[in-house]
Amino acid sequence: MTTSNLDDAPDGLRGFDDKPFIEATAEAKSRYGRFNLAIIGDSGVGKSSLVNAVFQRDWAEVGKGMPVTRGVHYFHDDSLGIWDIEGFEIGSTQSPAAQLREHLAMISARPANEQISVVWYCVHSTSDRLTPAAIAMIRELDAAGLPVVLVLTKVDWIRNPITGKYGVTKDLESFVDWLEHPTDRDTGEPITVPYERVMLTSTRDKHGKGTGHGLGELVAETLALSPEDEKDAFRIAQRLNLPWKREMARPVIGTAASAAAAAAAVPVPVADAALLAPIQLAMMGRIAAIYDLELKTMMSAGALAQLGVQISGQALARSFLKLIPGAGSMLNAGIAFALTAATGEGWLRLCEQVHTGKLDPAKIGDAWGQYAPSFLEVVRKIAEQKVGKS
Ligand SMILES: Nc1nc2c(ncn2[C@@H]2O[C@H](COP(=O)(O)OP(=O)(O)O)[C@@H](O)[C@H]2O)c(=O)[nH]1
Numbered sequence: 001m002t003t004s005n006l007d008d009a010p011d012g013l014r015g016f017d018d019k020p021f022i023e024a025t026a027e028a029k030s031r032y033g034r035f036n037l038a039i040i041g042d043s044g045v046g047k048s049s050l051v052n053a054v055f056q057r058d059w060a061e062v063g064k065g066m067p068v069t070r071g072v073h074y075f076h077d078d079s080l081g082i083w084d085i086e087g088f089e090i091g092s093t094q095s096p097a098a099q100l101r102e103h104l105a106m107i108s109a110r111p112a113n114e115q116i117s118v119v120w121y122c123v124h125s126t127s128d129r130l131t132p133a134a135i136a137m138i139r140e141l142d143a144a145g146l147p148v149v150l151v152l153t154k155v156d157w158i159r160n161p162i163t164g165k166y167g168v169t170k171d172l173e174s175f176v177d178w179l180e181h182p183t184d185r186d187t188g189e190p191i192t193v194p195y196e197r198v199m200l201t202s203t204r205d206k207h208g209k210g211t212g213h214g215l216g217e218l219v220a221e222t223l224a225l226s227p228e229d230e231k232d233a234f235r236i237a238q239r240l241n242l243p244w245k246r247e248m249a250r251p252v253i254g255t256a257a258s259a260a261a262a263a264a265a266v267p268v269p270v271a272d273a274a275l276l277a278p279i280q281l282a283m284m285g286r287i288a289a290i291y292d293l294e295l296k297t298m299m300s301a302g303a304l305a306q307l308g309v310q311i312s313g314q315a316l317a318r319s320f321l322k323l324i325p326g327a328g329s330m331l332n333a334g335i336a337f338a339l340t341a342a343t344g345e346g347w348l349r350l351c352e353q354v355h356t357g358k359l360d361p362a363k364i365g366d367a368w369g370q371y372a373p374s375f376l377e378v379v380r381k382i383a384e385q386k387v388g389k390s
């Protein structure tokens with residue numbers, strides 16, 4: 001169910017309908033669904049830091065709070081679920097692998113939108129081998145059909161003073177060598193450890209500063225290992241890679257611009273430019289979902305309505321047509337296309353600013369002026385479209 005934000009909007013805005021925006025966001029969110037990651041490793045290895053760096057939620061520190069079961073926490077919002085698994089009891093009658101098997105059985109009995117897509121199995125990068133318990137747990141995950149990224153954490157990157165390049169310690173190099181050709185600790189015989197990738201990561205340097213290393217590669221590998229129908233959910237849930245979101249938003253803009261062109265296939269008076277508003281608002285709602293923005297709750301009462309009035313095309317189309325010799329007072333397919341495409345691009349950039357924390361969502365209404373399509377931008381779009389057609 002969706003409700004309008006406008007019930008308490010200022011008078012002049014009440015006639016405006018924000019439903020297409022809100023419904024498009026809700027529809028896109030339910031279509032993309034939730035991405036679930038399991039992150040497994042000893043307490044203190046750096047799991048919560050990784051989750052915070054890649055997903056940037058302002059959840060209370062991941063790992064705190066009531067566990068689902070001993071050693072297992074589940075955190076989620078609409079687009080992301082994190083299974084935080086640690087605290088395998090040493091000296092328990094059950095091996096860690098058997099404990100993990102029980103956890104996985106418990107999770108598999110949970111609802112479909114909580115099922116794990118990818119596992120990050122975290123090991124401190126100063127280890128020299130995987131322990132037999134770790135190997136048994138990775139085999140357990142593999143047996144459950146889960147792709148495992150072996151994440152080496154808290155890597156100490158050393159800058160070579162001569163070449164300026166970053167490298168790792170000799171010890172870590174030999175750990176990575178061992179991981180490529182693992183052998184049994186006692187017999188020296190080759191063994192199989194069924195992980196998919198090794199990633200070397202840090203979320204800060206050893207002084208606790210900086211933004212880390214290897215995280216871009218970690219999200220790229222995680223995306224590659226995600227099931228096809230969950231890749232978009234991951235692109236939305238993660239907050240490190242903006243180009244992925246742009247790639248998702250561009251076809252949404254293209255589709256809306258074509259729909260706007262079709263709506264104005266028979267030219268209409270500029271006074272009727274508001275007929276484009278539902279198309280443009282639905283486009284904006286879908287883009288907001290890609291940037292994981294819940295504007296309905298983020299924007300103040302009436303701000304969305306104000307925005308809607310600004311983008312409804314009419315004012316812009318009117319001022320715009322005055323400047324085009326011979327355009328008259330009719331809105332045609334080309335102008336509708338260009339206006340919608342330019343609106344989409346402006347909105348995309350604004351969503352990026354909010355997404356990266358550079359713009360306070362409460363100020364979207366005021367900021368839109370800077371992002372709204374300018375006259376020149378629209379003319380450029382029309383020119384591009386003509387070139388594209390010829
Ligand atoms: N030097 C360094 N310290 C880290 C790194 N990641 C986490 N830490 C520190 O390690 C401690 C444990 O991290 P946390 O993420 O809570 O581990 P968790 O128990 O596995 O969730 C914290 O004090 C972090 O500040 C890293 O990449 N480098």
Ligand SMILES: [Mg+2]
Nearest residue numbers: 047048062063
């Ligand atoms: Mg933690």
